Every structure is written in structure tokens, then in C-alpha cells.
Amino acid sequence: MMTDAPIASRQDGSYPRPQLMRGRWADLSGPWQFLFDDGDVGEHRRWQARWPDDSDQIVVPLPPESPASGIGETGYHRVVWYRRVVTAEERRRGGSTGDGRTLLHFGAVDYRATVWIDGQPAGRHEGGHAPFTLDITDLVSDEGDLSVVVRAEDDPLDAAQPRGKQDWQADPHVVWYHRTTGIWQPVWLEGVPDLHIEQVHWTTDAASPLVTASVRLSHRPAAPVPVSVELFFDGRPLAEIRTTAVERETTIAVEIPLLRNGQAVQDLTWSPDHPRLLDARVHAGTDLVSSYFGITSTRARHGAFLLNGLPCYLRSVLDQGYWPQSHLAAPSAEALRTDVELMRSMGFNAVRLHQEYEDPRFLYWADRLGLMVWAEAPAAYAFTPLAVMRTVAEWQEAVDRDYSHPSIITWVPVNESWGVQSIASDPAQRHFVDALVHLTKALDPTRPVIGNDGWEQVDTDIVTIHDYDADPDRLADRYSEPELLRAAVAGIGPAGRVSVLAGDTDGLPVMLTEFGGISFDPENQGWGYTSASDPEEYWRLLSGILAAVTGASGLAGFCYTQFADTRQETNGLLTPDRTPKLPVEEIRAMVTGH
Template sequence: MSSLDGTGAAPSPRASLPLASEQDGTYPRPQLLRRAWADLDGTWSFRNTGDDPSWRSGFPDARDITVPFPPESPASGIDEPGFHPVVWYARTLTRAELDAAGYGPGADRLRLHFGAVDHRARVWIDGRFVGEHEGGHTPFSFDVTEALGTDPDGEHVLVVRAEDDPHDVTQPRGKQDWHEEPHAIWYRRTTGIWQTVWLEAVPSRSIAALRWLNVDHATVRLTVRLAGERRDAERVRVDAWWQGTGEELASVEVAVPADADEVVVPVPVARQTNGQAEDELVWSPETPRLVDATVALVGVDAVASYFGLRTVGTDGGAFLLNGRAYDVRSVLNQGYWPESHLAAPSRAALRREVELIKELGFTAARNHQKIEDPRFLYWADRLGLLVWGEAPGAYAFSPLAVQRLVREWMDAVERDASHPSIVTWVPANESWGVQHVATDPAQQAYARALADLTRALDPTRPVISNDGWEHTNSDIVTIHDYEGDGVRLAATYADDAARTALLGGRGPADRRILVGGATDEGQPVMLTEFGGVDFQPGARREDGWGYTSAVDGDDWVDRITALYDGVRASSFLAGSCWTQLTDTMQETNGLLNADRSPKVPIERIRAAVTGR
């Protein structure tokens, strides 16, 4: 074994750890890999009848549920779409699963990970409380070593209580309906466990988190967070190589500051100082090149990771990717499946979603009102897709709503900032949670603070204060416009005079574009929701709708083409986002049916989207 595993000198980390950039989409934390982990998805016991302390040690009379699918969904086996304010889960942890997690000789601690549990979770093992977490879209984990007691070789009962009040509008809810039946633009709920649950063994001092940020075209900055009892004279080593060729790119070793659990490691990539060759390695949708890396707490722990070399920004009314103007051609992606709701029906479905978006001619996806599974972002990194990271909104403005959204958004930015595919942050959409931001100084202050907080957490990406409607301090001014006539759309976004009139007045939804002292400073302008044309091949849903409707497939393609022609005619739009990728429940305005099949041959949709 390698010295990076703490057991003596040995071969290169390349041989001792998996290639992070060549995963199969299974590993639930794509940018921090160890060899061993145990997947706990599958059949669990389930109860939804309220609180009972006896359940903390298991409940054999319960029904079976398939995790990680929410109980409202058919895929779960429960398929009860009504309200579930409190639900309970239980399963047995076996010795085989502990072995699969690497929990044995040389592994001192066992961690239990949850990808996401909506909204508040409490966890027990063998009746012993191990921890709790609030925030329905972000990951958490607990050290459960002590909970295994004196019999780590036996079987242990894991119990999870999830609380998700469907009427609590201070929770970041996204598109989850507070009515029992879906209405307007809201969908059925996703309660409880909806991302992978898994086990992982770690040393007593271990690498807990990594964060890669692009400083410039030739340097990334890695922040390594450590956990457990500190050892003397700790050092962190980073080795990086180009996965495509095996070329060594960097090798850096630094001391961990005394009494610190975090170290920042600048990782210069010397080959990028040759400006004539730097494009060979940069990441973009057209060239999604990734750099593999190993990160070691020398002699103690090691993990595999990856990053992409790319920069994003704005200048002169343009969105910049790797220093050059880039036309962002995006699609609104709800990330919702009829059989499994916010949970993907399979891990392969996450890859297929990225592939479909690219096949339709898009270079970007706006993941709408959802913090998507990290494995979607992995495929966006690997296959080449720009992603807008967006917070699921709360519906109320109150101290509790502010506290909850800020905490969850900070966790989301921390989780996803390392992905090269993420190029923009959107902490608020259409004034959700700040319904009176046009006139209320307190809500304006909150919108500004959210955007500035995001910049403080990540100064490398543009931030949009309130996508589509009233902007306070956005790096990109984004507008939602569901005009159904391509000629009229073209006139609204024709030239600089149209731009000045638009930003100086009221927008398409009769909303002021700039509020709270915000002014036009030459920011890029993007049309980040448009289209939404209803077309239902075959039998029509009585409750199906879009913002406009087509009578047949030819009419539908003509309407899409005309609207995109209007966008393409603009002299100032820096990007656009079509609504939407798929039909979603009563919204029948997708380019694809809910089952992801195209409504007309995909080549016709692509031609309409790309103009060629």
C-alpha cells in the first residue's frame, strides 16, 4: 500500500486511488473519493404515522420503502402523494456493509453520510442519538463510531426521522406545492431521504473536505479541511496530472499551520504560462478537459479528486468564458421525474439528462429552484455543460426564513464551488421570499446581502441577486419574458436604445428591472426565461398548459424558431434560457415529454434552438 495511506513507502498515488475524472456516476461525492464505501440505498422500513420514541430502535411492522425515492413517488413503493409532515425510516447495518465501507484494521472512524433529507433529520443507531441536520437540499454526515458500541462486528439498527411541514413557508421549498394537489407552477412534494445514504471509514485524522477555485488561467487554489485529532508536523501534498495524456502538471507540498484544521494550497500549473498552448488544457463545453489530482495528509490519509482550468466573468456587456465572450444558450431544467420527483430515477438518468441537454443544442442548464445531485454536476463537468447554481426559494420574508435560506445556500455554495461546470450563482428567483423588494428597503437589503454573501464565499463567479425580476446588485441583469410573438420579442431586445428603455423602466412582467439604487453599469443582459410553448402530442391533459400553445408539431417548431430568431437578432443579449427542458406535471411546455422522449425528432428541435 502507498505511503499516502500511512503504511509505508510505495507507488504513485495514481495507482493507489481511483481516477476521479473517470467515475461511472455512482460515487455520491464525486470530487473527494476513497477506495471503499458502502451504498445504503435500497429497501428500508418506513412509517409515516407521527412520533413514537419506541421506533428509535426499529419498527418491524412498518412498510418497505425504496431509498432514496420520496414516499410521495411511485418509485419509492409507497406512492402516497399527500402530506407527510413526519416520516420514519429504519434499516439494519450489517458487518458486510461495514467491511465494504473499509471499517476494519487501520480504519479508526466510521462516518454515515446523507446526500439530502428534506427538510429536518434526526438520526439514531441502536437507539443512541448520533445527530441532526436542517436543510432539505444539502449533505451532512455524522461520526457514528461510538454509536456502534462494544460490538462493531454485530448488526446495528439505523433509524432516521424526517420532518417536512408542507405548510411552513419559511423553509426553502423550491417548486414543492403547499397545496395537497399540484397547481399553477408547483409540483408534488419530495419528503425525507431523496439522495444516497452511505458509509465511509476514515482515519482518526482525515481529509474532510476539498474546495478548488480557479484563481486565473494558470493557478487553482485548493482549500483542504481536516477533521479529527491533530498530529505533529502535518503536511498536505497535492499531485495533479492531465487525465487525457497522463502529463504531470503540478506537485506541491505545504505544512499545515499549527493548531489549524484548514490549509490553503496554491497549485500553479506551469504549462499554462505558455500562452500559445494554454487552450490545450482549458475546460469549456466544447473541450471539457479535466485534471486529476490526489490530495494527501502525508502518511495519514489520501483522497482522489479533479478540477477544471477555466475562468468566468463579465466585461463590456458580455459573459466571458476563459477570457472570451461566450453566448450562453441555456435551458431551464426542473430536475423532476414523474416516477421519483426530485430524486433521479437512477444514476444513469443524471448522465442522460446532461447528454439530452447537449443533444438539443444547449451549452448550459439553469437548474431551477433545486440544488441538484452532485452526480449531475459531475457529468456536466465531464461532458461539458455550463450550469447555473440556483437556491430553492422560501416563500416568506421573516427572520426565520432568512436564517434558513442563508444557512442552506452557504452549504450549497460550499458543496458545489469546486465544479468547473458551475459558472453563475442565483440565490433568488422572481422575488420569491422578497415579494416586495421593489419598495421595501429591508427586502432590498436582504437581496443585496445574499448576493454579496455569495461573492464573499466565491469571488470567482458572477452573481444574480434576483433572477428575472427586480435586481439590486446583479453582475448579470436577467429578464423573464414570455412574449409569444418572435417579431415583438425581437423589437424589445433589438439594440442599445431598446436596452436603455428596458433597464430604465418596467420589464415584461410589469416589474422594475433595477431597484434599491441599482443602476445600469453596462452589465451583460440575458433573457433567462422565455418560450414556454405548450405542445402535447397525442392525448391532451385537461390541466396541461404553457404560456402560449401550438396546434401541432410543425406549428410548435415554427414558434420556437421564431422566438429564437428574435433572440438572435438582438445586438446586446449575452445569453438566453428556454423554458423548459421537459414537461413537468401540469406544465406541458417542455421540449421533451415527461419521460424524456422528444416531442418531434430531436434534430428539428436542435435546429430551432441553434439556428443551424
Template sequence: MGTVNSHPDPSLVRARWGTLVGPWEYGVSDQRWNEVARADEAVLGRSIVVPFPPESSASGIGEEPDGVMWYRRTLDLADAGTDDVRLHFGAVDYRAKVWLGDRLLGEHVGGHVPFHLDVPAAWLEGAPALTVAAHDPRDDPDQPRGKQDWEDEPHVIWYRRTSGIWRDVWWEALPAQHLEDVQWLATRPDGRVSARVAVAAGPGAAVELDVSRDGRSLGSIAVPVTAGAADIRLALVRPHDTDLTWSPERPTLLDARLRLLGRDGAVLDEATTRIGLRTVEAGDRAVLLNGAPRFLRFVLEQCYWPHTHLAAPDADALRAEAQLVRDLGFNGLRIHQVTPDPRFLAACDELGLLVVCDLPAPLRFSVTAFENTLAEWVALVRAHRNHPSVIGWLPYNESWGVPDIATSQQQRDAVAATHHVLKALDPTRLVLGNDGWEHTLGDLVGVHDYTHDPGKLFSRYRDHAAVWRTLRRGGHIRKPALLVHPEGDDTPVWLSEFGGVSVNTSDRAWEGYGGVGAEDLLRTLDALIAPVVSSSGLAGYCYTQLTDTEQEQNGLADAERRPKAPIEELRRIFSGAAAHAPVG
């Protein structure tokens, strides 16, 4: 049975759970997906290390799966006792069917978000086989794929694919009456906490919340369940002269214990999580964290490893990745065209890093592509909306998935619809619209500018007037920065991609960003960052990028996470904040 520290999803932890990562039987069949009907059709004979995708060397396969992928292992869960079990899949790209023995447990569509399936205790007798079929066609233009290449070899900014099971598989014991979901609706710096807890419970049940820090209770309340949920409001008792606020300078996390109580007061289910007291909003031409302007000093994070692709090597690698961002002097990161591992977000919570999340885009716009993308957005927000580190959702990047937004009202409506759905699901965070160019709607305006001329950066962004003159005039990027702008000129603007300085050391390097010699790297970075952090018209920046990624070798660190210059010098460059904003 696993420990809390190794849990695949620290956002809600029960005591009894276990991992299903490690060796599975594996094989590939040449069936069409709509012909896959039974577990006994599985084609096996090889061994794969889950959760690494078959394309990766760490999986033990190292081959493209040209067909339906099959996985199988025995499910022997003595630690579950007599309870039912919930099986969790962190991500399976792209379609999945799951059987226990010969019973179809369920199906899932969406390659970048978690899903779960519930198993009655009686079905676990005799250690049955757990079988998974997965299909991830390389050429489906309606499938959200982000930067996974559709060609045989990586080219330009597209990378090797990540197919099938690529995040942890695990189980947890699930009582018949149980906590189903929690959404923190408000976690304010003044200590006011509200949450909606969904449950599966009989009449007379209640949900108890206890919030504590370092073992000392800050408040507790029990609320009756009504119509399958408990709406909780709790004012925490703040210890004398103690700041409980979560921020980059002081990332205070509070322990929250949730209990489902029966009519007689007996504990039916229990889970723990952590919360951070903070607010985020857009205003005064800036991002406001806890009511104060916060200059965003972000780095672009593509979450790609040479030997495991989009799957993280392990929990330690995720923690080290977050620490690298901090050590380089940034106060946040933009997770680009991939979804975050919940363990990585937990590390960002602990280290005080601010996070903006993309979702992988499809190759084109169609009604089907829009439906597929929106479905994954809903699942992504539900999965990660309780992390204090996450301050924003970024629905579209450079019009990917909406390539004709300049002339298509339908595609503009798709961006607007996504914005409003995300705002309805999670009103506590920013939604950033179509980032990079062709802005139509969003809490921030994001602009991408890869000039390596510091003088041009200064003239374009030195103050509020220059920023908006640049946005309206255009010409510095391939497409108009603005299409329509209903929010007005006080909307915060951030330079959401810039830099991209390469130190080319390989013939696989793509030269689209331009490069310098290794001896000129620090001088170039110094010169590029100075006009950006001195701007009084920008709300922040996101530097491209954290690490080399395949042939896009413009990282501050190489693909093995080794900084390309002394880390103290890089930290000096990127930890300097604009004069009008906090440093953290």
C-alpha cells in the first residue's frame, strides 16, 4: 500500500491505495478501433513498463504502436479489504477500453486528462486480469494532440509521440458511502474558506471539515448533506501574528481533513488535502495576487523528457523540475501544450510557483475537434482546480485549433464559448483566451515576440502607451495581435512568449529562433530581459523555454536538466522584477 508522499494525486488522499505501475503484458493488434469488443481479443507477448509510452526507451518497447495497444496485468488487491475499489488512470492517449476479467468496466476518450472506474468488491475475487485497449491514431486532425508529431520523425517544433498509458495507474479502497469530489470555491487570505463537497451517501449524512497547520486546528465544522452535496463555509481562527496567506514568498499550505459522517456520527469515509489561502484577479493593468500587483516572471515548460517523452520519469524528477524553475529565479511557469502531472502541481504549491496551464490543441477546427477539446478542458479544470499554484487557464495558443479566427465567426464563438465555460466552472482564476495573437476575449492579452533586438523590445513595450500602440499597429508578428478587444486598454498585457535563444550544439537543432555562441548566452539574456522587466506597460513575461525539447534546443537547461550557464548567473538575470511590482 502506498504512502502519502508517493501518492499519484496529492489533491485528495485516502489512506488505503496502491500503485499499478511497473511491468504489464503488452502487444499491438491490427484491428480497427470500432472492431475492439472483448478482452480475449488482446494481442500480447511482450512486456512494457507502465506508465511510459511505447514510443519511449524507458517503456522497454521503443517502437511506434501501429494499431491497437493492449495491456494486461493481474489485479490482486488484498489491501482493499472488503471495500469496492476505484481504479484511476492518470492519462491514456487517446481512446481506451478497460475490462476486469471479461467484464467491460468502461470506456474513455481524451488523451490528456485523468479518469476513473469503480469496481465492486465481489468482482475482485480470484485476482482477475485487468486489460486495457488503447488507440492513438497519428493522423486524426480532430484529436487534441498538442506538439506530438504526425510524421515519422520530429520536425520543426513537433516532437515524438506519447501514446497509450502515459501516467500512473493506481487504485484506492472506496467505501459504499463515500466522498466523491471537493471544489474549493473560495480560499481567501482573510481566512474565509468555502467548499462544495459532493458525496454518495444515505439520508442523515454530514460532511466534517477540519483545517489545521502543523497539527493545530484552525477551525472545524460539520454540514448536513443536501441533494448529494454539502456546502461548507468556515472562518478560520488565525493564530496571533501569523500570516496564513499563500504567496511565492511564503507558500503556506494548510492541512484539510474531510470526513463523511453517517446519521449516527460514525466516520464512513475520510480523505485529506491541502489548501492555500490566496486570490487572483486581473485589474489595474496587472495581475493581482492577494489584491496586490504581481509581475509574472514565467518560463515556458513543455514537460518533455528524452527517455520517457511526456511521462515524467518519477516523482523525484517532477519535484526537481519545479525546484529548477525556482532556482533559475522565476516565480512561475506556463505549461505549454501538455497537461500537468498532479505531483508537479503539488510541488509548485509547496514552492510558491504560479502556474498557467495550456491544453493540447487539435490540428484543425471542426465541430468534432471543438467538442473533443472542450470535453478535455472540463476534465482538466475539475482535476486541478484545487491547486493554489494554478492561477490561470490558457484555452488557445497562436490560433491553433482555430486557424481562421480572423474571418470565421464560428471560430471566434468557439473561443468565447470556451472562455465562458471555464469561467463558469472556475470563477476563481484567470482565463487567457487566444494567446500570442488574434486576441478576441480574455482576462489578459498575451503577445508573442521573438525579436532578439533589445532596442525593439524597449520601443515596443516600454510603457502602457507603447504596448497598446504595438498591439494595434502589429507588424512585429505574423498575424494581428488584436482582432477585437472588448475589455478595454486597462486589460493586463504580458509578453507570453519571448526569448528562445539557442546555443546550437547539435545538427538536430532547429534554427527557427536564432542562436548564439555559448560564451554570449549570458550577455544576450541580460540584454533581452532588461527592457522587459523595466517596462511599466507589461504585467509580466514568459521566457522560452526551460529545457531543450527534441530539436527545439533553446532551453536554459539541456534535455537532461543541466543549466547551460552558472545557475547563480541565470538566477540573477531572471529574479530581477520590474520596479513597480513585488519580487516574489
């Protein structure tokens, strides 16, 4: 664990919350005790205080459905329990000192969590992809060991629960895969002062010398408290400002003198080719956090996607963040870096994170290695008031968590009318998608928002189309010939759905955000939109489709389906264990067009 204030932009990728780092923390990953509670009797029998003797062992944060967790049980189990003893040594490394506070952090628990400390209630959280934090200071009184017990409830048949690609059927089918239940992102302990920094949002614009830090404290200070922000680049001081906080939230504008020189702005901005990160140290009273950010701006106008004011053609790949041994949970922190490196090596400059909020450690490597990110919400499948409330709550938590990552270039709250299947005829569903778009812009007015990726868009900054036509000539014509492109945008799209239900699309960029989907898996005969029977046919199909799309003059970018196979959906460029199906240099040449 880190004991001094770290340099956030040069961390090793293991810290669970990379843009808000402190020196005192203890990783609670590893072996925990585990129980299925199919009869939902645990609370009645007070397992939180009297843990049964016959429990199993699980590796946290790997879901119990996954083989790597040590459980590997994929059936219906609505309620599961976890227990771990936090040792006195771990408390010394990660807990509070003096009159400080001890925080217990959960990266994500799917779907509903209840937590006890030494048998006493510590808190609850709902939302399977969002983080939560519990202040457990008042529940621990000495320096000895303490017991953490977690009850997780995840109803596999609840269609109003945001679930993404997790299957509601007993066995995975078509594009859906095994469910993820319970703890599936890191758990850690952290010591903080009584008044501490809860969140920092960084807002930048490549056209401005000002950087804004929005600092949120744990509570309103009883008396004015000094706050300071120091900025560095490559260890060189850039700016420093000091102020006083009297409210819980304080917005601080920091001017970077070097950015006044318009010809030198490019030396500090973030882009895929030059992923420059600026380091920050933020003090509030006695608290100190290390952070980082990138100076960047994203716009969608004049028929192009603009990065830092200049047209940027997006070469994206769709990624579901799924591993055969650990499912939605990353098998290790290193695996997240490897995925980003593979995407970059194959020629992609962007990734569409499909139907999940990805681990923040993945976003760190995207920031550091230069991979733009489409951030997409996992969908519920029902349209009910409960589904609306759940989706909105979780989306707000995700945007709050990920706001400051320079790699995130657009927000995608809805995909392919999932959860709003009748949007074309139901005004309520249309209002819901419109509301999500407007809510996102209220939370983050700096990035483009795509309201319903693929078709039936009602309010969008980018017109996105899904087209799995395997004929390269038809693809080339459809997205290069102005008349055919207008027809695809203004009328019925390639998937048989209306592309845009409402709104003016003049001047908006058009992107092909799902295409390809070529299955190549001779041994298992998996599922795909198109199939190849041998390497030669796979090369011919892939090269033909990519050549047609990269050469289409009407497109501002694309997203190929997909990065890696996910169980029976075998249309990845890589096998599930991340082995390329063609030499990486050949894939790169196809993706980049040269």
C-alpha cells in the first residue's frame, strides 16, 4: 500500500479509485467466506452476527458464477452472503488515526447490498454497477480485528433491474452471458480526516487557459477551511491557487499561464496520439488527495467529431469487458491494462464500453495510454416507473464517478431501444430517453450525448447507425453516396428501424457504431452476425468490410463489433483469452486503412 502522497498519473493501476488517491488504504480483495441463501433465511437467523460454520470460500471481487472465484455456480441464486475478518494490521494500514474517520469502499455490488460491521448495521446500497462508501468509524471501538458481513440480493428474473448483457435465462443464449452476482469490483479500507474530500471534478477546455476544480467535501465545514490546488506536468509546477471553503461544494478556477500562448496549447492537451496527463494535489484542511486530469474538449458539429477543436475520425471497437474465467470482473488489475494495450496495438483509437460501467482502473489506462471511451449504461429490459428510477439513480452515480476522465468523449445512456422497446409509439418512453439526455447534459455540459445508440434516436449529438450487412459494396455505397446516406439517416435504417424519430440532424456527424460481427470459431461453432469457416475466409470478410467502412466518405467514425469473444458470441477479433485471430499487424492495417 502507498504511504506517501502518490503521483496519480504514474500509478501502477492497482488503486481502485485512480483520480482520488490517498496514502492510507488497505486492499480487502482475496479470500472471503461465502454462502448461498436460496431460502432467504440469513437475516432471520442473524448470519450477520452468528456466521454459520459450513460456509465456502470465495475470491473477492470475482463473482460466484465465475470459475476463478472458487465457486463457479451459474444457477439462479437470488441472495448471497460474504464475510471477512479485517485484521488489526489492515486497520493500522488503512484505517483512521486520531479523530479521523474510517471508510469502507465498494467498487460495485450487484445488485442490492446490506453491510454489517461486527454484527451492527453499517448501510445499504442499490445499483449493481455503481460504487458506494460507508463510514464505519462509530461501529469500531478498539484496535483489534473486525468482522465485515455483506448480504447481496440480485434477482435474475427482475427485468426492471439494470443488468446489461447478463442473461435472465438459466443458460447463456445468443448475445447474453452468465450473470454477475454480488461483489465484483474492489473493496478497500481508507483512513481520512473528519472533514475530508469526497470528490473532485475537473473541467477543462483546450481553448481556455482555465481549469476548474469542483471540490466536494464530506460535509459543510463548521468554520471556513483552507483549500488549495497545485498543478504539475512531468513534475514541473504549472499553477497553484489557495482559497477558503465555507460550503460543502467549492468551485475553484485555476489559470495555467502556459495556456495563454495559443501556439503552445498543443504541448499540454490530451489526445490519443499524445495522452498528456496533468497531476494535481488538492488540500482541504488536513486532508490531501492526489489526482490527475487531461486538458481536452469534445464537440460534435459541422458533420465531424471535434477533439480539441479539430476533426478526429473515431476508429472504435465494441468491448463488453468479459473474461471466461472471471466474467464481468477483471481477473487482475494487469488484465485491464493489457486490454487497453491490445486495442491500441490493433489500430483503434477509441472503445465503446458496451452495456456496463467499466472498472475505473480500465479508465485510468485509457487516460494514460490514449484510448477514447464511449461510456454506456447497462440497460433494464422493462419500462416501468421502478426501472426508470433505478436507471436514473445508477446513471447519475456513474457520471459522478467518471466525470473527470479525459478519455471519456461521449455518454450513451440508452442502446438499441433496450428497455424502451416501444419508443417509436409510446410518448412516455420517448420522454424518458429525452430526459436522460437532458439530465446528462445538466450533469456534464461539456461532452456529446447519444440518447439511443443505433436507431430510433430522439435527441442526439451524433447520429449513430447499426448495420451488420456483410456486403462490402453495399456498405461502401450506403455510407459514401450522399443520397443513400440521407435515406439511412432520415428514414428506415439498415436494421429495419427508423433511424431518427425526432430532432434536426443537419450538421450532426454520422457514425456506424455497430457493424462486422464476424464469427470465427471453427471448434465451437459459436454465434455471430456473419460466419467464417477458416482463416482465409475470415481474412477476406474482415478486410472487405473494414475497407468499405474506413473508405466511406460520409462517416465521421465507426465502431467494430467486437473486441473479444464473449462465450457463445464468437464475433471477436480475439478469442476469449485475448489471442488474436489474425496477426495484430494485419488487423491494424485493416483498421487504420494503411
